[in-house]
Amino acid sequence: MEPSPGSRDARPGVAPVAAVLPAGGSGERLGGATPKQFCAVQGRPLVSYTVRAMERISWIADIIVVVSPENIEIMKSIIERYGHKRVTIVKGGITRHRSIFNGLKVFAENEFSNHLQKPEVVIIHDAVRPFVEEDILSKVVMAAKEHGAAGAIRPLVSTVIASAADGCLDHSLERARYRASEMPQAFLFDIIYEAYQQCTDYDLDYGTECLHLALKYCKTNAKLVEGTADLWKVTYKRDLYAAESIIKDNLSQQVCVITDVNEAVAQVGFLLHECLKSQIKVHLDISENISFSIGMEELTRIKKFAREVKKKNILVYGLLIQYKDNLLLQETVNSAAALIMALIKDRNPELIGQLLVA
């Protein structure tokens, strides 16, 4: 096993790794009023997924979320609602670089009441890249310890071109020689903080690339680390759709079939298990004393129960597997399995408490 990025630093009282998440964007490109980091995906703001991805990693000591002044209260309520830990909210500036700089200052300047311990390495990651994994975070942190700076890269999807003053093609870049600079990036704290202190107002107002500042002001050539496709940034409305589908996929990876010991019922349970297991992870439980009878009152009760547990984000649907004839049993079970797959894939909260018939 490789050592975790936090483990080498044994100096007491020094937090080895911290993360700064700029979340100050206005989301103009989405064409909506809500900045994309606060858009709800399966009922939860995007930024909360990103924070969760960071806080799951034990060696990240502090997570700084930088938001614009008007969104501080919203961010506070998100942290409270989803129980996020180790998070500090910092007021952003008017540009991306100014926001990141504000995030870094929390570790370095005494003017902040919530003065945190200066980390050896700081990760910078966008709030709108929720699918970041420990593996790439660990790689950029390790590379930053060695090289002073590191960043994730991806192959270019489109050819990059330069236009002339008349709006015509000047030249195109050879795609294989270039890469898209993505997030996360990581820096020795002293290097990136020095770079921000040195850089000009022009850099702070018009620049966006932290690796560029480290190179320009600290002569640090960042190590480039190939990232996976899931590092992409939620930029357009279609990206929110994609994020929603990915989150649904991740939520719906297993199913539990509970069946009575009664022979006929158990048979349905076994068949259902067989039918589902090619598509999803299935547990089969056999329990005594399960019995249902379905009447109008039962339906109302299922609905009430479903509404109750929905508050805990548990979605309950009723499914009646009806068969008279053993010959049609397999067909009915196939149809039940298809309904189950459809329900857990869509996770549609409006359909809870309904009784569907296979």
Add this chain to the structure above:
Amino acid sequence: MEPSPGSRDARPGVAPVAAVLPAGGSGERLGGATPKQFCAVQGRPLVSYTVRAMERISWIADIIVVVSPENIEIMKSIIERYGHKRVTIVKGGITRHRSIFNGLKVFAENEFSNHLQKPEVVIIHDAVRPFVEEDILSKVVMAAKEHGAAGAIRPLVSTVIASAADGCLDHSLERARYRASEMPQAFLFDIIYEAYQQCTDYDLDYGTECLHLALKYCKTNAKLVEGTADLWKVTYKRDLYAAESIIKDNLSQQVCVITDVNEAVAQVGFLLHECLKSQIKVHLDISENISFSIGMEELTRIKKFAREVKKKNILVYGLLIQYKDNLLLQETVNSAAALIMALIKDRNPELIGQLLVA
């Protein structure tokens, strides 16, 4: 009104505009076995949406779809199944440029039995960009007539960087000075065909950018046209998810409420109309002689009917609006409206024929 791109050319027997759609990609980046242009989105292969986007435009005379030899039969069956017109299938080469070249040859060489009339302007567009609109196609064609070549561009989403031999950052490009080259592109046929005839095997094997060939071999600086966000290319699995959501959105933009003249039923119809119209386009129809009674037999009949019409891609769901009490009527109608919105948004084919209860 602007003239349509085809209208200027009055020479008889000359097709003014044709389109070539390279669809030969292997889809490795999706991580699946099916190349992305053939992946089903709402039950229909992606390439079929792109072909439809082209054939809707009356001034595009011919559409050439270039597919790899092993997919020719699949493409034929897609054209038959979805009734595509004006489409010719051409066998692709082993690289993108070779495939496009093959597509162009159909217009120029006599060796093809399906020899088509040479167009003045040819559009080149990826099969995996299904959301192309007439507006941008018209713009690139007009610009190609004037400049010889034209292509859609978009702002860069990420900073582009060059790496040194040691895998470290060499330099980053100033984002504002560069653009992503997207599709559609359009060319005077003689220019792009000449460029392909002139270009080297290295170009054909390793290049991807048609604008580059026109510049290098015909000294034609393409006019760059700012495109909209929906020109993006389906590259990764997340893009398929996004495409699916966008197609669902487009499919589900109106609803028709049909209600009986019976006073109580009509009231429910009116309330439902009021409730839905803030979210979607609703038609309200009042008809005599509609009546339903719900029993187990009825349920089976709904299911059968739903399975029957599903073949025509019509999804039928049952919805029982149940209320005893006028006080709760509004609440029940709200719940019915939420169910209707959820059903048409998800368009889940597995739930057809179910009877849901509001």
